[in-house]
Amino acid sequence: MMNCKTFALAATAVTLACSAAADTSDKRIALSNNYAGNSWRQAMLTSWETVTGPAVSEGIVAAADAFTTAENQATEQAAQIQNMILEGYDAIVLNAASPTALNGAVKEACDAGIVVVSFDGIVTEPCAYRIAVDxxxxxxxxxxxxxxxxxxxxxxxxxxxxxxxxxxxxxxxxxxxxxxxxxxxxxxxxxxxxxxxxxxxxxxxxxxxxxxxxxxxxxxxxxxxxxxxxxxxxxxxxxxxxMGNRQDELKWWGEQRDANGYETMSLSIAPGVSTLAFWVAQQVLDGASVPQDLTVPFLEITQDGLDEGLASTPEGGVANVEYSLEDAKAVIAGAN
Amino acid sequence: MRPDLRILLPVLSLAVLLALVFWLQPRAMSYRGLNLLFNLAVPIALATVAQMIIIMVNDIDLSMGTFVSFVACVTATFVHDTPVIGYLMLAGAVLAYAAIGALIQARDLPAIVVTLGMSFVWAGLAVLVLPTPGGAAPEWLRTLMTARPPFVPMAVIAAALIALVGHLIVMRSSFGVLLRGLGGNEKSVAKAGWSPVLLRASAYGLAGLFAVLAGMTLVGLTTAADANIALRYTLLSIAGVILGGGEFTGGRVSPVGAVIGALTLTLAASFLSFLKLSSDWQIGAQGAILILVLAARLLFARRARA
Structure with missing residues (x-):
């Protein structure tokens, strides 16, 4: 990857070619998710599909499969992680049902040489990477x-x-x-x-x-x-x-602004943080030096950005942002 | 159904599922693979044997999941930090189980109501002991659960041991005969001069002991606890008993079958996951496997009667 960086300065197209030829093209990444029953989690899974789909077809990684447990229970998710170990995934991206009850399974995965990146619902096991929100x-x-x-x-x-x-x-x-x-x-x-x-x-x-x-x-x-x-x-x-970035909140805010110039702000964690976790896992597999604990900024919508935020948020959904490989590199560089 | 037939079907279902899993995921066919497949089944097997003892005396325990969670919380906090107090608490929990059994017999209460009520008590106590997820597994427990004995993985040895101990206590000891008699024909046991209150209390106490072991082994595997860690165990343990050839009435149970039932349920979940079945379908598919096995059992039973 080192020599790719110098080329990347010249043209973005070269960067793409380089990442396609990266060491992770034969690596398989799995998403272990414990719950899919609200708009935030649905957006999280959709973002995962949107970003990992092209990453797989471009050959950056070999697979990026998403799994959700049938019930929101730590013991189910522990079993799910152990099944992923058996299936030979190279990295597991994890939104955990419990910060502690999965530690045994996460340790098993680490011992098997698997990279574990937890986000949103993070795990305390020291061998895992954590992408936490402040x-x-x-x-x-x-x-x-x-x-x-x-x-x-x-x-x-x-x-x-x-x-x-x-x-x-x-x-x-x-x-x-x-x-x-x-x-x-x-x-x-x-x-x-x-x-x-x-x-x-x-x-x-x-x-x-x-x-x-x-x-x-x-x-x-x-x-x-x-x-x-x-x-x-x-x-x-x-x-x-x-406000908290939900579509109904933004819509109400917009109506009030148009009626009487109402001003406020909105902030929440973007469900697309799953895609940041994906790229972090990819970077770790690529051999980049990544600290165990990363902090992700939350997504803020200001008065000026309201129209844009409202336009990009689906009805009944949550304002979202998806991360690219470059964003992940910036987050890692910021923490190093 | 004859006893040998009772155990034949669970063994067959486990063998079929295991063959399917090996076919889908050949990597599972190894020392490490078997351990990963089955290690989380060990606490479930212990909880299933506990539930089986309750079902053996014609009752049902709806507080199994919250009780195991409570034990896990105590194990990850008191047993780790101040072992003496921790073990005293666990012993107290077993005694509480015995007292519940005595109460159910003495006042002729429906067990389903009493244990449902107790499930809230255990859940509350678990949150009191461990308000936020955390704690740590006692060192010896962690070592025990992650041990790598030669040739046969720990999970398989543990399952065999649980089945053997359960079999010796329930099927071979005179104590076990009395307990099964309590489920089969309470009046005749009482006429023979045994106190039903004492017997039911000891059945519940024994179940409590197995449930305590379930919570402890679970913490040994997860390294930490959480007040909701084992909520699934209530239904899993009941399903495991029935899958293993047990019946809800008449003291007709099989400890070996119960352990096999617990292993089968765990394996069924892994099988569905290896199939890459969408999670929306998984609960339904798990239910379908259960119904399939029970339907096969009915057919067997009819043929045996004919």
Whole structure:
């Protein structure tokens, strides 16, 4: 690959030719997925198909098969990983049902010389690579944005995710840190929206009567539209609600902007992170030096990018971005 | 069905599936391959034997999955950090199982309701012990479960050992005869002067012991636990007992069959995965395999009667 890089400066076409001739053309990569039952996971699987399909037909890798367990259970996924070892895959890309319960199977895979790259639902086994999202920063950033919009501060409503899940704890910790950094804000109330619009709407409607005036709503994604509906139904002025990249949220935001110039921001993890994991696995197989822990930036939609984000997000879906080999190299270089 | 026929069908189904898996994936036909195919079946086999003991006394245990999860959480935390307290907790869990059995017999309660209720208790306790996934496997357990004995893989040895111990206790000991008698004809056992409360309590206690071993071996394999780790075991263990030639009533069970049933279920999942069947179809296909085996059993039974 070294001599390819010098050519690549001259022409992009050469890069393609070089990657097609890379050492990974006979390597097979499998995706082990534990759940496919929501729009985010569906988008994740579609992205995997979109990016790995051409990669296989161009001969960059020999195969990139996606497997989803029939039930969302760690023991099922452990068995699935062991079957992949038996099938002789060279790398396993993994969205794990549990950060710890798959460690035994992951260790078996590593011992068999298989590269394991976990993303989104990461595993703690040291031999695996982890592509994590900085969920804490996702929480802190929301408060920072609100501080930019409203220097005087005020009361915030926090909508949390599913209680007891790692992601919920992390985003909440980030929001708490954000409020400590910008003390002009106080969290006046907190409800669990379970990352679902209908649950969030019910929870917000229930807590609203007991709350003082709210200037902002900090969220975790999948709950902004429900919050907006509940607040409108209560006849209160609409606060700045941070959105989470879901299509219904972006659509509502667009309508409000056109009607009264409403401004906010939207951020969430892109389901296409599965494709980043694919390229990272390919790079490891190619012999690149990759640190065990990588952080992927979250996908942010600003006021200016709203139309573009809305146009590219399918009805009922999630704003997405798919990663290329170059993006993966940039992420790896940034971490090295 | 005669006992030899009862065991013949499970053995046949396992052999057929194994042949199909070897044909699809020749790599499985090796020391390492067999270990990878079957090592996760070891805790399932233990849970299946535990469920079999409950079914043997005409009851059914809907808390098996959450109980094994709870044991896994205790093993990955207390048994690892403070072994004395950890083992005491596990012993307490076995006693609790015995107490549930005594309660069911003494108050004449339906086991299905009591164990369903207990499943929430165990699930709650598991979350209390280990609120976020983690913990670590005790060193000796990890060594035991990843041991590489010569010639025969650990998973196969363990399965054979579980079947043998189960067979000796349930089919060969006088204690086992009494327990099967409790399932077959409770009144006659009571008339012979045995306390049904004590017997049911010991059956549940024994099942609890096997379930504790299931949770411990599971942690030995996974290296860490999670409060939801073994939820599937409730239904897997019941299916394993029936697949292995057991019946829901009358104390007609087979420990060797139960272990083979657990292995067959695990193998069926691998077989479907090697077939590259879409996950949407896999649960249905697993069910179809189960129905196929049970249908074959009915045919066998009719022929044997004729």
């Amino acid at each position: 969920f804490k920063e996702m929480g802190r950033k929301q408060v920072e944005y609100l501080a930019g919009r409203m220097p005087d501060g005020g009361n915030l409503l926090e909508i949390r995710g599913l209680a007891g899940v790692f992601v919920d704890d992390e985003i909440h910790a980030g929001i708490t840190a954000g409020v400590a950094e910008f003390p002009q804000f106080t969290i006046a109330g907190s409800v669990n929206g379970d990352w679902a619009q209908d649950v969030a709407q019910r929870a917000v409607a229930g807590v609203l009567p007991s709350l003082p005036e709210i200037v902002g709503v900090v969220t975790q994604g999948g709950d902004g539209y429900g919050a907006a509906q509940a607040i409108a139904a209560a006849g209160r002025p609409t606060p700045v609600i941070v």
